[in-house]
Amino acid sequence: MRQEQLPDPGALPERARSLLGQLGVDLRSVAGDGLRSRTPVTGETICTLRAASPQELGQAIENARLAFVPWCATPAPARGEVVRSFGQSVRDHKAALGELISIETGKILSEGLGEVQELIDICVFAAGLSRQLYGLTIASERPGHRMMETWHPLGVCGVITAFNFPVAVWGWNAALALVCGNTLVWKPSEKACLSALACQALLERTLSGFPHLPRPLSTLVLGDSGPSIALADSASVPMISATGSTRMGRAVASRVASRFGRSILELGGNNAAIVAPSADLDLAVRAIVFAAVGTAGQRCTSLRRLIVHESLRDRLVERLKLAYRNLRIGNPLESGVLLGPLIDEQAFAGMRAALDRAREQGGTVFGGERREFPGAPGAFYAAPAICEMGVQTEIVRTETFASILYVMAYREITDAVAIHNDVPQGLASAIFTRDLGEAELFLSSSGSDCGIANVNIGPSGAEIGGAFGGEKETGGGREAGSDAWKAYMRRATNTINFSNAMPLAQGVRFEFG
Numbered sequence: 001m002r003q004e005q006l007p008d009p010g011a012l013p014e015r016a017r018s019l020l021g022q023l024g025v026d027l028r029s030v031a032g033d034g035l036r037s038r039t040p041v042t043g044e045t046i047c048t049l050r051a052a053s054p055q056e057l058g059q060a061i062e063n064a065r066l067a068f069v070p071w072c073a074t075p076a077p078a079r080g081e082v083v084r085s086f087g088q089s090v091r092d093h094k095a096a097l098g099e100l101i102s103i104e105t106g107k108i109l110s111e112g113l114g115e116v117q118e119l120i121d122i123c124v125f126a127a128g129l130s131r132q133l134y135g136l137t138i139a140s141e142r143p144g145h146r147m148m149e150t151w152h153p154l155g156v157c158g159v160i161t162a163f164n165f166p167v168a169v170w171g172w173n174a175a176l177a178l179v180c181g182n183t184l185v186w187k188p189s190e191k192a193c194l195s196a197l198a199c200q201a202l203l204e205r206t207l208s209g210f211p212h213l214p215r216p217l218s219t220l221v222l223g224d225s226g227p228s229i230a231l232a233d234s235a236s237v238p239m240i241s242a243t244g245s246t247r248m249g250r251a252v253a254s255r256v257a258s259r260f261g262r263s264i265l266e267l268g269g270n271n272a273a274i275v276a277p278s279a280d281l282d283l284a285v286r287a288i289v290f291a292a293v294g295t296a297g298q299r300c301t302s303l304r305r306l307i308v309h310e311s312l313r314d315r316l317v318e319r320l321k322l323a324y325r326n327l328r329i330g331n332p333l334e335s336g337v338l339l340g341p342l343i344d345e346q347a348f349a350g351m352r353a354a355l356d357r358a359r360e361q362g363g364t365v366f367g368g369e370r371r372e373f374p375g376a377p378g379a380f381y382a383a384p385a386i387c388e389m390g391v392q393t394e395i396v397r398t399e400t401f402a403s404i405l406y407v408m409a410y411r412e413i414t415d416a417v418a419i420h421n422d423v424p425q426g427l428a429s430a431i432f433t434r435d436l437g438e439a440e441l442f443l444s445s446s447g448s449d450c451g452i453a454n455v456n457i458g459p460s461g462a463e464i465g466g467a468f469g470g471e472k473e474t475g476g477g478r479e480a481g482s483d484a485w486k487a488y489m490r491r492a493t494n495t496i497n498f499s500n501a502m503p504l505a506q507g508v509r510f511e512f513g
Helices: 013-022 054-072 078-094 094-107 107-127 168-179 195-207 226-233 246-258 280-297 312-323 344-359 413-421 435-444 484-488
Strands: 031-038 045-049 145-153 154-161 183-187 218-219 238-244 262-266 272-273 302-310 364-367 387-389 406-412 428-432 450-457 491-495
Touching: 013 045, 013 094, 013 195, 031 078, 031 195, 031 428, 045 195, 045 226, 054 145, 054 154, 054 183, 054 226, 078 094, 078 107, 078 168, 078 195, 094 107, 094 145, 094 195, 094 413, 107 145, 107 168, 154 226, 154 272, 168 183, 168 484, 183 312, 183 387, 195 218, 226 238, 238 246, 246 262, 246 435, 262 484, 272 413, 280 302, 280 312, 280 406, 280 428, 302 312, 312 364, 312 387, 312 406, 406 413, 406 428, 413 435, 484 491
Parallel strands: 154 183, 154 238, 183 218, 238 262, 272 302, 272 428, 302 406, 387 406, 428 450
Antiparallel strands: 031 045, 145 491, 364 387
């Protein structure tokens, strides 16, 4: 595996501050000593930021509640035009925002730009959706009556996002919530505040072109876990969308449920792919390497388990090892580099601990060692790891947010599906096969138990047109496309009597007078 040189000391912090200026962020207005913003590429500090106080969070919620009243009365297509205009502003600044994301999260530049494109795409989707927030007309059993359902905004939506997709996941929520007539309070990961500040600045710039609209439609609140808990506890926030670990989701969901609020949870994923005897191995290898290595294994949908037919296992593992050896690791902003750093030391420690446990549980480990760079002791690069396991052990059933691929063999397709489903998480899945029966079995109710199930494509890299989310400990929430918009609205069933009679349903008679 080739190591590429990192940028000179001080270059990336200076570049990040320059990009923030281009994107309209005034760092002086958010400067403080509560939060340290750093780049995992070199481990250097970019700036320090002020965390919001509990009073400021409370005021943000109240301001959003007040803005909701006129915003929800704004026609949905007019709300869609605001989101469309914001998407155009993002498109105009795609290069700067994509580079900033890469500096702040360590993902390669192509992925940073791809994340911005995802935000653009969801804005386009939401703008069209603003003219299609439709309900049903329902046949009534009573003469001269009509039934229908209508959809109404909820109010203030709290959005809690993770570091690995600091822009896209907020966009999935914000674009839909805004066209549905809601206002927002956004709490980003403390590890990715700068990308959030940039999005907020672009949104404010967009809203300056709509002076008649209420403010604020979206408020950014920085901090550690405190604001997230406060949002979950607030009765003024009827819906919380939270993306992160299963542990975080349990804490948030229980608090929201205790006040009968709604939650959309996008939590852990322990995603697997089955490689059947008929699989196109050339295609499978390309998909597997991207899904397992992309974003240094720090995607919710990263491939973590590979279930391979026993006739292919040795051959496929050797091809994967060869591909891993040829990957370039280092500065993610440099063309040709495919593997950047883990987000921080804690992530590397988690990876190392998981590999130690895999060895203890009978696994054979290839790769996984730290790759150090001169002058960057605070940067944590690691070679991607392949762990050949005899069976699916406890560590295999545990999600580790790093590039570790556990490989297991199977004999019968039903055994492969059973192994696949025997984990607590249920986000994304895939099968590589040219056998129609195997593909259809995998997609059936007897197959994958995940929210995303693919054939001849890896589990990672979802498009915004489909609903994104998973089952079991993944949380059950759905965001982005399809009819995910319904989670941001409340449904009302209406009955209209246009006759002069008053018949009762179910044949009930209640005559008097």
